[in-house]
Amino acid sequence: MGSPGNFADEFWNTEICDFSGWTTVHQRIKDGNKIICNYIDLMKQVTSAMENFGRSLLKAAKNSSLPDTEHGKLRAALQTARLSVEAWGQDSLDAATTLNSQLSFLSQHLMQAKDSRKRAEEAVKSRQNHLQDAVRKAKQSNKSAQNKLKERLNCQNQRLCVESKIDAKSKDIEKAIQAERKSEDALAESEEQCRESVFKHNESLQDWQNTTRSSLKSMQDVEEARVKILRDSMWSVANVCSMLAVQFDQHQESIRMSLSSIDVGQELSSWVKTYRTLQSPPQPLTYKPQELASHVPTTFTHANSKRSTVTDAESSTNTSTSRSGTTTPEPLHDATVMYEFLPRNESLEDDDDHDSITNEF
Structure with missing residues (x-):
């Protein structure tokens, strides 16, 4: 075996x-x-x-x-x-x-x-x-x-x-x-x-x-x-x-x-150094109360004040013209100070933007 x-x-x-x-x-x-x-x-x-x-x-x-x-x-x-x-x-x-x-x-x-x-x-x-x-x-x-x-x-x-x-x-x-x-x-x-x-x-x-x-x-x-x-x-x-x-x-x-x-x-x-904006944050708004004029309504917005001021100015001009019989316009400087509106060379878009901001406040 x-x-x-x-x-x-x-x-x-x-x-x-x-x-x-x-x-x-x-x-x-x-x-x-x-x-x-x-x-x-x-x-x-x-x-x-x-x-x-x-x-x-x-x-x-x-x-x-x-x-x-x-x-x-x-x-x-x-x-x-x-x-x-x-x-x-x-x-x-x-x-x-x-x-x-x-x-x-x-x-x-x-x-x-x-x-x-x-x-x-x-x-x-x-x-x-x-x-x-x-x-x-x-x-x-x-x-x-x-x-x-x-x-x-x-x-x-x-x-x-x-x-x-x-x-x-x-x-x-x-x-x-x-x-x-x-x-x-x-x-x-x-x-x-x-x-x-x-x-x-x-x-x-x-x-x-x-x-x-x-x-x-x-x-x-x-x-x-x-x-x-x-x-x-x-x-x-x-x-x-x-x-x-x-x-x-x-x-x-x-x-x-x-x-x-x-x-x-x-x-x-x-990452901060690469993508930072290097700008300061936006400043807060400052509230300023509006002064009341004798010819301005008691309550109005800033936008309405523009339009009412212009309207008042036109009516005042017409009144003075009708009284004097002459068409002597107000000087531009006096009109700006009197009625507190910007010169007419600003665009309507700026006015609308300003109106919207004023309405928000």
């Missing part, structure tokens, strides 16, 4: 046509292939998720307007963060591509393992059928030989009985002797057939053992390759994920470095 782990030495059965050892190995290979299939399905889902994640990050980084109107060192930090998201997305896509190459290798191994298992299964199954047929024939020939032996003994006993009779006829004795000889010939022929069936049985047994031994070695190679490939693949996936984590941490470290140099006071001071 070989060391534990050698399939060709560890999975035999003493009883002929007991193939439970081979069945155990064969089932193990089938289960191993199923495990590979499940692992491939898992990694396909992982790579698909990583691809979608990477594309989403790239899209988010591309559509982001950062750093917008930010300024100073905080602007640089926001730019670093956006570039970090973009790099993270690209790293995820690269990792997914690497994992896809692992899946291709595993799928190729799975197909090869299935082909090897099927070839070994067909070869061993054929030898098992031959061995079972040889065992059946050997049992039949052995049973036939035993029957022929019984017939031989019966014929011999019958001959002895005939010969022991006193009145036995020579014809009966000769007949018994002939029957005994025929039984001897039949026994010899049956023995030869039994010997030949045993020989063929042993040939079939040896052929089955050789084929099974070779198939067990092949199955062990398949299982060793499966374990090695699965181990290496998982190791590679772990390395890819570790590298992805390291790259992600490097991106975050670059963000932390850019953030560590930010001072809140300096950021605000820098």
Whole structure:
């Protein structure tokens, strides 16, 4: 017996046509292939998720307007963060591509393992059928030989009985002797057939053992390759994920470095220096009570005072003209002082604006 782990030495059965050892190995290979299939399905889902994640990050980084109107060192930090998201997305896509190459290798191994298992299964199954047929024939020939032996003994006993009779006829004795000889010939022929069936049985047994031994070695190679490939693949996936984590941490470290140099006071001071207006705030209004004139109504607004003043001036002028019979206008300076209105060279828009301000107060 070989060391534990050698399939060709560890999975035999003493009883002929007991193939439970081979069945155990064969089932193990089938289960191993199923495990590979499940692992491939898992990694396909992982790579698909990583691809979608990477594309989403790239899209988010591309559509982001950062750093917008930010300024100073905080602007640089926001730019670093956006570039970090973009790099993270690209790293995820690269990792997914690497994992896809692992899946291709595993799928190729799975197909090869299935082909090897099927070839070994067909070869061993054929030898098992031959061995079972040889065992059946050997049992039949052995049973036939035993029957022929019984017939031989019966014929011999019958001959002895005939010969022991006193009145036995020579014809009966000769007949018994002939029957005994025929039984001897039949026994010899049956023995030869039994010997030949045993020989063929042993040939079939040896052929089955050789084929099974070779198939067990092949199955062990398949299982060793499966374990090695699965181990290496998982190791590679772990390395890819570790590298992805390291790259992600490097991106975050670059963000932390850019953030560590930010001072809140300096950021605000820098913004103020850049965008300040350098003007004083507007002055408050000062209330001045209006003086009442004898010709002005008790309550009036500033705008109404203009119009009423002008109207009064015209009426006064007309009155004076009608009294004197002359059309002597008042001097401009005196009219301005008397009626408190601005010269006519101001635009109507200024008057309207002034009226609105006066109305508000």
